[in-house]
Amino acid sequence: MTKYIFITGGVVSSLGKGISGASIGKLLQLHGFKVNMIKFDPYINVDPGTMNPYQHGEVFVTIDGAEADLDLGTYERFLNIYTSKANTNTAGDVYKTVITRERRGDYDGATVQIIPHITDEIKRRFVALKNDCDISIIEIGGTVGDIEGLPFIEATRQFQLENKKEDIFSIHVTLVPYISGAHELKTKPTQHSVNKLREIGISPDMIICRTEHHLDESLKKKISLFCNVKEENVIEAIDASSIYCIPEAFYNQKVDSLVIEKLNIKPKKKFDRTWFAKIKSLSEFDKTIKVTVVGKYADLKDAYKSIDESLNIAAGELKAKAEIEYLGAEDKDLVKKLKNYDAILVPGGFGSRGVEGKIKAITYARENKIPFLGICLGMQCSVVEVSRNLAKLKDANSTEFSETTKYPVIKILEEQKSVKYRGGTMRLGNYKSEIKKNTLAHNLYKSTEIEERHRHRYEMNPEFIDVLEKSGLFVSAYHKGILPEIVEIKDHPFFIGVQFHPEFASRPMKAHPLFKGFLSAALKKK
Numbered sequence: 230m231t232k233y234i235f236i237t238g239g240v241v242s243s244l245g246k247g248i249s250g251a252s253i254g255k256l257l258q259l260h261g262f263k264v265n266m267i268k269f270d271p272y273i274n275v276d277p278g279t280m281n282p283y284q285h286g287e288v289f290v291t292i293d294g295a296e297a298d299l300d301l302g303t304y305e306r307f308l309n310i311y312t313s314k315a316n317t318n319t320a321g322d323v324y325k326t327v328i329t330r331e332r333r334g335d336y337d338g339a340t341v342q343i344i345p346h347i348t349d350e351i352k353r354r355f356v357a358l359k360n361d362c363d364i365s366i367i368e369i370g371g372t373v374g375d376i377e378g379l380p381f382i383e384a385t386r387q388f389q390l391e392n393k394k395e396d397i398f399s400i401h402v403t404l405v406p407y408i409s410g411a412h413e414l415k416t417k418p419t420q421h422s423v424n425k426l427r428e429i430g431i432s433p434d435m436i437i438c439r440t441e442h443h444l445d446e447s448l449k450k451k452i453s454l455f456c457n458v459k460e461e462n463v464i465e466a467i468d469a470s471s472i473y474c475i476p477e478a479f480y481n482q483k484v485d486s487l488v489i490e491k492l493n494i495k496p497k498k499k500f501d502r503t504w505f506a507k508i509k510s511l512s513e514f515d516k517t518i519k520v521t522v523v524g525k526y527a528d529l530k531d532a533y534k535s536i537d538e539s540l541n542i543a544a545g546e547l548k549a550k551a552e553i554e555y556l557g558a559e560d561k562d563l564v565k566k567l568k569n570y571d572a573i574l575v576p577g578g579f580g581s582r583g584v585e586g587k588i589k590a591i592t593y594a595r596e597n598k599i600p601f602l603g604i605c606l607g608m609q610c611s612v613v614e615v616s617r618n619l620a621k622l623k624d625a626n627s628t629e630f631s632e633t634t635k636y637p638v639i640k641i642l643e644e645q646k647s648v649k650y651r652g653g654t655m656r657l658g659n660y661k662s663e664i665k666k667n668t669l670a671h672n673l674y675k676s677t678e679i680e681e682r683h684r685h686r687y688e689m690n691p692e693f694i695d696v697l698e699k700s701g702l703f704v705s706a707y708h709k710g711i712l713p714e715i716v717e718i719k720d721h722p723f724f725i726g727v728q729f730h731p732e733f734a735s736r737p738m739k740a741h742p743l744f745k746g747f748l749s750a751a752l753k754k755k
């Protein structure tokens with residue numbers, strides 16, 4: 230029998246509902262339960278794939294090719310699971326399904342309404358993973374009180390009514406702000422937010438309070454009394470040095486026991502505490518590596534969330550601290566600033582803005598033998614860079630940025646030519662590559678066959694492979710012997726570009742070989 234944990238949020242957005250949910254999921258996993266997590270986002274976009282990263286942060290890609298909320302990355306990294314299309318939902322996708330059914334005539338003449346048709350579809354998605362896990366954690370995005378989120382909260386209420394009390398645990402994550410003038414933490418926003426939730430018919434079993442300062446007993450008592458939650462179920466979530474320390478902070482407040490007790494389940498094995506110690510050991514550093522990520526969204530770390538995580542995880546395994554700095558690809562002083570770093574990463578991206586800056590950063594990394602990792606657009610830029618500067622193909626470019634270039638070294642994929650709709654139509658999800666032996670890629674992966682996640686429309690143009698190989702850049706992995714997947718340069722400590730996104734596959738204690746190789750090359754140079 231699957232049990233359900235619902236997570237809602239109140240007061241403000243960005244409280245880390247995903248991290249709170251994943252931390253509880255981790256504790257339950259350490260008790261031996263099989264845990265999965267599902268995200269519901271209340272916006273009308275069918276998925277975040279068409280959204281600007283400034284709106285939504287990184288677009289996470291699942292192995293089956295869903296373009297999803299970055300919280301799915303948090304779920305995968307905390308729980309060491311693979312998510313799929315069933316783990317990500319939006320209001321737009323729910324409405325699309327219902328409207329398609331209506332057009333097909335499936336509703337038999339009925340007036341199609343939010344209640345019951347939309348809420349029924351939401352409830353169907355709540356149970357989508359019930360055969361795959363003991364506990365399904367359902368995160369409702371947005372903030373309680375938003376008009377958009379109402380159908381999801383209403384569906385949660387109905388689901389509670391239709392299921393046994395002991396099968397559902399409801400958690401509300403709120404903010405307890407500190408007013409510095411009064412030197413006081415304030416509970417009123419939490420009280421209001423819980424009232425809003427109770428108005429809709431949901432009384433939370435637990436309140437997780439995000440706070441910058443410890444909550445004392447009297448404060449917890451007050452929240453307990455006003456919000457109708459037992460005092461021990463008022464949980465403090467204080468800002469942590471690493472998000473992976475949060476499960477232990479929750480364990481120390483018995484969050485897992487409280488959930489297990491209400492859900493009336495028995496742990497499947499003796500609690501495994503070694504995870505806490507292993508996580509701690511990842512932040513015992515004796516050296517630092519200065520890495521720069523040269524991208525378009527330098528002031529929004531969330532736009533490169535999985536890259537940030539991958540670098541930290543890999544550095545931790547090397548007993549080093551990654552000092553990651555984001556440089557704007559359009560910064561006029563970009564090249565001057567590059568001398569401050571031990572490693573240069575150019576991430577994925579779309580559109581021409583910043584591309585010339587990225588290419589300059591790659592020239593710098595290549596000429597000065599600074600370890601370089603190019604991801605997706607970063608790989609494509611490295612091909613353009615070598616074409617222009619080593620193969621002397623003047624003004625070589627990707628047709629994404631110049632349709633009339635004489636040397637289209639990156640061109641649109643054949644299958645993309647007929648694409649009319651932008652959403653969900655890229656080359657998405659896992660594809661296999663065959664790696665050539667005696668290459669850097671082979672040395673890192675220690676395998677000749679890999680599978681990695683993709684999200685792109687353009688590829689390296691096979692017509693130019695010969696001339697580029699003569700100039701020093703060669704292809705070390707192909708998909709089905711045709712599509713170039715990895716490029717490298719010889720006589721360089723570490724220069725590699727990959728058409729795919731390795732950043733989605735890193736997990737704590739399981740650093741991705743490309744990131745680990747990249748940072749160890751940086752350490753060797755020091």
Ligand code: GLN
Nearest residue numbers: 577578605606685686687
């Ligand atoms: N814009 C490039 C393409 O579509 C690269 C995409 C990416 O970096 N994810 O091929």
